[in-house]
Amino acid sequence: MSQHRPPAGINPAIPNVARMYDYYLGGKDNFEADREAAERVLALVPEIREGAVATRAFLRRAVRELRKLGVDQFVDIGSGLPTAGHVHEAVGDAKVVYVDNDPVVLTHSRALLRDSDRVWVQLGDLRKPEELMEQVLEVLDPGRPMAVLVVSVLHFVTDEEDPEGIMRRLRDRLPAGGYLVLSHVAPDARPSVAPDVEAVYQRASSPFIARRRPAFERFTAGLELLEPGIVNIMEWRPEEDPVHVPYRGIGDYHLCAVGRKPA
Ligand SMILES: C[S@@+](CC[C@H](N)C(=O)[O-])C[C@H]1O[C@@H](n2cnc3c(N)ncnc32)[C@H](O)[C@@H]1O
Structure with missing residues (x-):
């Protein structure tokens, strides 16, 4: 992307959290400001790249497990x-x-997935769960098994924006028997630099807030959690898709859970 003129309405001078994440994952869809901000985070937390790869691996394991349970519709927020x-x-x-x-994200995803008749790309905001789910249910069938993924995104919602209330409202809109897949960065990976990392994201398109286990437990309230419950991303059914995670064994660094809304 760096060689091309940015699409209309996109400000390449402001570090963007989606493009920074793309840079961590080794992608090319990022601008100079994104790379600079990402490099500052990498200097503070060198393992973040492997952490991003591990997050994607968790996401894949979770959706494969849900496929085995008969889920055939996924919403990835x-x-x-x-x-x-x-x-x-x-x-x-x-x-x-x-x-x-x-x-x-919308522009690139649509370009990539143009010819697919089973994949949709929508502009929507997690902070407006009612509107988001209404839009989603225009293409998905509420009568069929469904899972909603909120992976590595809730930490971009501030306390003032009420992440707990957002998760409750999202769960209320999920058809009964549906599943939620949640992950959220916790501060144990490098507690001493967490404020410096948050400071880099303060100047990006979204702030970033690491949160501890009690907050995560509240986000999953009202769900029946699948085994093994709330664990670090690496510890959620790792058999199928093992990846190296440098944070292993040092406490809560990136919590996750998969839960079912009771029928
Ligand atoms: C770290 S990436 C996670 C990507 C993917 N879920 C994964 O785990 O690989 C976070 C994404 O969340 C998006 N995002 C941030 N705040 C959001 C919000 N309020 N509503 C919807 N998307 C948001 C960003 O644009 C970015 O693409």
């Missing part, structure tokens, strides 16, 4: 740029709706 290992590549012929609030 805060989907990010459609780089390697995205949901639609892991779910066979199931339907996938990608939702992101970033117009860059």
